[in-house]
Amino acid sequence: MEATLHYGEHRIPYQLHRSPRRRTVGLRIDPEQGLVVRMPARLPRNLLEEVLRRKAAWVLRHLRAAEAARALRPARRWDDGAPLPFRGGRLTLRLVEGGPAAALAGDTLRVRRPEPGADPGEAVRARVVAWYRAQAQAACEAAVAAWQGRLGVSPERVRAKEQRRRWGSCTPRGALYFNWRLVLAPPDVLDYVVVHELCHLRVLNHSPAFWALVADLLPGHARQRAWLKHHGGELFF
Numbered sequence: 001m002e003a004t005l006h007y008g009e010h011r012i013p014y015q016l017h018r019s020p021r022r023r024t025v026g027l028r029i030d031p032e033q034g035l036v037v038r039m040p041a042r043l044p045r046n047l048l049e050e051v052l053r054r055k056a057a058w059v060l061r062h063l064r065a066a067e068a069a070r071a072l073r074p075a076r077r078w079d080d081g082a083p084l085p086f087r088g089g090r091l092t093l094r095l096v097e098g099g100p101a102a103a104l105a106g107d108t109l110r111v112r113r114p115e116p117g118a119d120p121g122e123a124v125r126a127r128v129v130a131w132y133r134a135q136a137q138a139a140c141e142a143a144v145a146a147w148q149g150r151l152g153v154s155p156e157r158v159r160a161k162e163q164r165r166r167w168g169s170c171t172p173r174g175a176l177y178f179n180w181r182l183v184l185a186p187p188d189v190l191d192y193v194v195v196h197e198l199c200h201l202r203v204l205n206h207s208p209a210f211w212a213l214v215a216d217l218l219p220g221h222a223r224q225r226a227w228l229k230h231h232g233g234e235l236f237f
Contacts, residue, residue: 005035005049007056012063015165021205025051029062033165066233076237078124084109085235086135088186095124102131129180136160136183143194144176150217153201164236167228168193170200181235185227192224 005012014035025048026038039048052059077083077093084091091109102111109131114123137160144158156174163169163179170176176197182190195217203210214221 003037005052005056005059007053007060010056010060012056012059021207027052027055027059029059029066030165034063034066035059076125078121078128084128085184086132087183088189093124093128101127104131132183133160133180136178136180139183139187139190140176140178140194143191144198147191147195147198147217151198151202151213153198155198155201167232168197170197170204172204174201184235185231189224189227192218192221193228195221 001016003014003016005014012035014037015030015033017036017038018041019038020041022038022040024040025043028036028038030036037048037052080093080095082093084093086109089107091104091107094108094110095113096110097113099110099112102109104110109128111124111127111131114120140160141158144155148154154174155176156171158176158178160178160180160183163177166177166179167182168176168178176194178190178193178197182193196214199210199213199217203213218224
């Protein structure tokens with residue numbers, strides 16, 4: 001649910017999530033959705049507000065830093081020769097006459113020119129994103145297949161989709177959903193998110209037992225988590 005923190009003349013909107021498994025209040029600055037607050041389900045609202053008031057200066061400082069980082073982010077180009085992120089590296093966008101909507105040729109993504117009358121930028125963007133999503137689906141399926149045997153689990157479904165607030169999620173029925181933008185990140189970052197969600201098929205929380213399971217499979221996962229924290233916002237456009 002959405003709520004608002006009042007701090008002097010500032011009104012700071014935030015996303016509030018209650019969880020019966022949490023024991024403390026957790027605050028996080030998300031590159032896209034701003035302040036995210038997680039709290040124990042039974043914590044009285046007045047106690048939450050007291051915590052938020054104590055942390056308000058910290059929240060405001062980090063929100064301003066995130067806003068400054070977004071302002072410095074270069075605008076994505078959709079013209080011929082533009083660089084495109086992919087698997088932690090770069091592709092070159094080439095607009096061509098005829099052929100498939102988008103196809104990879106070495107380190108070049110060849111995209112069919114838009115039809116007359118179409119918005120060039122939007123048409124090219126749509127074709128590139130459709131290609132990204134197809135690549136993300138294949139990459140997530142391959143990563144799940146590579147890791148699930150080590151955990152002895154079998155997800156009910158694997159799907160790469162549009163997600164503005166999460167990198168991955170696991171439903172109670174065992175379906176795994178991943179943010180298609182993970183295919184823009186280095187492959188080991190995608191692997192980390194896949195392992196994270198697969199571990200939720202064994203442990204449905206973020207308890208020490210859960211993180212021990214993740215660490216057993218990926219001893220260096222803190223590096224991938226740090227990459228997402230510092231660079232994840234760059235993958236949104």
